[in-house]
Amino acid sequence: MPELDGIGVATFFVWLLGSVTFIIALKFLASPSTARRGNQLGAAGMALVIVWTFVSVEGMLANWWIIVVGGVIGSVAGILGARRVPMTAMPQMVAIFNGAGGGAAAVVAIAEFLEFAGHESELLPLPFVIATLAGAVIGSVALTGSIIAFGKLQGIVTASPYMLPGQRIITAVLFVALLGLAVYVAAFENSVPLFLLYVGLALITGVVLVMPIGGADMPVVVSLLNSYTGIAVAASGFVLSNYALLIAGTLVGASGAILTQLMCRAMNRSLFNVLFAGFGTGGGPATAGAEGDEPLREISADDAAVLMAYGKRVIIVPGYGMAVAQAQGPVRELMDLLVDKGVDVQFAIHPVAGRMPGHMNVLLAEANVPYDRLKEMDEINDDFADTDVALVIGANDVVNPLAREEGSPISGMPILNVDEAQHVIVLKRGRGTGFAGIPNPLFSSEKTSMLFGDAKPSVEALVSGIKQA
């Protein structure tokens, strides 16, 4: 906390101004027309707080090189990562940036504990130790958890849920050990070795918590870890008596928690179920092979094109397959051609289509699809019955009618009523199951025709088919 001389008072006002810009930034993100301005405002407020800290804090100029070296390396890595990454890999990028923030929060907590522990025979004040321990454990979990989430989304770590033998026992032992160590270090002895053991266990805990969660649930996990990092940053704000950190961290901690809840609700599952149920292990792999045996009806691109071109209404259902194939450009061309032919074209966006809520919206916006054509699930679900062709592009679990029945791992998840359309055309890379590893009876339905192949060439074939039709 700054001394209350002139500079100290100015510091408080810089924190206040910065905090207000952070709040406005998040607020402006609520509408497409203001979102970008909001983000830029937040960045400006952030720059103000950082620059003010650099010039006003005593001792900073003596160690300027640490800031410059760290700042340059971090900026180059951050900008390269953010600019170079393809749009499909956005979720991974958010995960890795979040991991960096969690790591930074853990490092700050560790540095503060090492600085003050063991210097005096008396115990450090309880609020200080509790905040330090909280920052260290939550930041560490966010760091390693985000790295595993990144690995799962990137395909480096297995996307299927990986249960350790005795997973639940290991998790329980880790929690008890962390709690026990925290109580001992806070109340009995500010021991540095035990504190470091505590940090080590926290790093392991991040891995153990995320490994058993399936790749399809990673958005929820990244959102939750984002919230954790916010809490860790708030704890650092407490330790350092820095209200800018305290407010920004708490804002993100709270908003991230709500966002996580919203995502879970979209899948009709509880957070507990996402974190501990091992989604997709409930007989998933055992039945996964069965689908290949079902007779699937194939259709040629030209036939599919005719079906759409002479329909009144077509609903396009994009999924992760469209993102992977980078097919959004051709999809938009397809839409334009159909619209020219007088077909009513809408996009049905499932809340968890792709890898993140809003993932499809971002991609289609990139291809300049007007966002008034993008309909959310509740808005469009009743229209399928009145639709000639539902074109499913690389979506699977979000259109799986098994979700309406009991006993499936995705039971109860709201789905798009694609099976109510007159015809369903499914663009799919191969005959395998979706991300969750569950067979999909929609594909073997009588209404459904399959067009196998990578989404981009398939859509391009549809485009040239419609041009001829």
Next chain:
Amino acid sequence: MDPTTMSAFALLAALFILVLAAFVGYEIVSKVPTMLHTPLMSGANAVHGVIVVGAMLVAATAEGPLRIVLALIGVTLGTINVVGGFVVTDRMLEMFRKRPGAGGRG
């Protein structure tokens, strides 16, 4: 100033700020449309990049090699978070700008 000697008043003030900021965070997010959830997550991710300020404060009082190394790691990671976070969010939001002329709506 030694952070371990925080006054009771400052502690209570911090507690007040914590609770009120949590309510603000809750209120803002409950009104965001689904299509902006990913940019919102990313934007919030950038905001907690303010932790770089915490790492800078560690750097300001760094003397021994251990603390210098920790400060350097902290500043680097924090900068990745804050710079990468804002840039990637901006890139996502760039996609949402209105189409000039808005053709193809017919």
